[in-house]
Amino acid sequence: MSRHHTQEVPRLSDCTVARGDRWIYVAGCNVAPRSTDVGRIDCEVDDLRRLLDRGARVAILTHQGSAADGSAVPVPHVAARLSDRLGRTVAYHPTSTGPAARARAAALHPGDAVVLGNVRLDPREQQGSGELADEYAQLGDAVAVGAFSRAHRRDASNHALLTRLPSHAATALLAEVEALAPWAAGDPGSVAILGGVKREKTTIALAGFVETHALVLPGGAVLHALLEAAGNDIGDSSLGEDPSSARAVARDVLARRADRILLPRRVVTRELAGAGVQERRVVDGVPAGWAIVDHVVPDEALTRLRELGRGGGRALLAGTPGLVTAGHVTATRAYAAALEWFGDRAMLLGGDTVQDVPFAGRRSTGGGSALRFLVDGELPVLQVLALRQQRAVAS
Structure with a gap:
């Protein structure tokens, strides 16, 4: 996936979203509860609004901190901020896997969203666990991925998950890549x-x-x-x-x-x-x-x-x-x-x-992801999306 070819990936903006469709939105809201900078939350708002305005039922997966050093904490503040920015209630559920999380996602009404528990509370997330990705895949039928701030990671929810379901790059992800292009040239x-x-x-x-x-x-x-x-x-x-x-x-x-x-x-x-x-x-x-x-x-x-x-x-x-x-x-x-x-x-x-x-x-919004992109010209998340696109065209 070249730094100059974001057109090679399937885009959320090209999708037909029908009322009642079940979507998983992978966000990059790595923002501490009392942080004064919430840009990593705000950049996901437009894509979420597009899905919700069309009647999608959206389960939001996001991360904060790390299980490795104990900095991962619950993320109800993300749901609160999204509620404020979207002008509608975004619910919060404390887990992202297991029967309760699946039931919460399934119970959403058209136009509703829920922020599920911090994926980083599970150490398997940063290990790229395929088993964990299978669990996430039960939360919806299609994936939209923003989360530029961890597009350089091969985590379970923002990389392995994309190989399980039809997946699309959100505008938030592509906008960051395109904004960096002059610095990459x-x-x-x-x-x-x-x-x-x-x-x-x-x-x-x-x-x-x-x-x-x-x-x-x-x-x-x-x-x-x-x-x-x-x-x-x-x-x-x-x-x-x-x-x-x-x-x-x-x-x-x-x-x-x-x-x-x-x-x-x-x-x-x-x-x-x-x-x-x-x-x-x-x-x-x-x-x-x-x-x-x-x-x-x-x-x-x-x-x-x-x-x-x-x-x-x-x-x-x-x-x-x-x-x-x-x-x-x-x-x-x-x-x-x-x-x-x-x-x-x-x-x-x-x-x-x-x-x-x-x-x-x-x-x-990305430090490590921006640096990876500027140095290597590639990001794992874009690569897996491009591969899905190539396979879809070939079939």
Whole structure:
């Protein structure tokens, strides 16, 4: 599935929806209960409204958090937000599998919807369980998939399920892909600001973007790995979700593309066992018991950003450059201000990034999925939909 061929997938907008049809809608409402950014819920509204206005009975599957680290929680707040945005009651049921969930979906009246329990409460979901996908398939007769925020995952509900029933790409999914297309096309004046701790940033994005972007500005675990690879002591700074891979990629890109990476000379460090915060020179190293939590953006980085922005280049920011949740916002604020030089040629990627970076411009609801798409040009969810389309045409 090429990044340039979304027309190869079956679309919800092309479907005839009849009154009483039973649909499963796979949403990407990965929003914590008290989150102030609800873009991942709101982007699914138009597709849901289209189904409900035509009298479909819709069982909504969505996710939040992960069973692996215990962050998955019930999602009644998603039903409440959808009710508000749709102007009609969207019910909530606490489970997504089993007799009670099947009965709840079957009891829907034409034009009604129910948000079923968080699929991530079942550890089999992120394992891509075929058995679990079979259970989901009993909730309806056709599938519409939005959920761009996890289109890069091979989860049971948004990948394996699509092989069980007639499945269609929702407008919410395709709109995100098409919005990213200009950033995927390649631009000699492009810049990528990478932060956070997720593997997609420390490995996939870093390795990919040094090949396609004129400038890569690291923050977060991406920065820590690069500083260590350059021979600096980083104390107990985080290397993200996959430290060994982060180290390997950092060494590789510095060996091949160091000219495209600009490292800061000063970092902000925090004492792990106390309340101390200290700015340090990178060359002086970070002692054990201290961790890098932010950095001072060098003047030459701001100069390059200004030149690229005013020269018509593109910019993306994925992952916060510093530990924003603990109040360390020096680099984040500097980069947010610099993005203004790019206007609508700047984009934020990902839910946490959008919530934590003070920039009101373009945004994508997907962090990992957007990065996967920009680097590889492919997403597993689009691939499985395209395969279904090819088989339908061949038959």
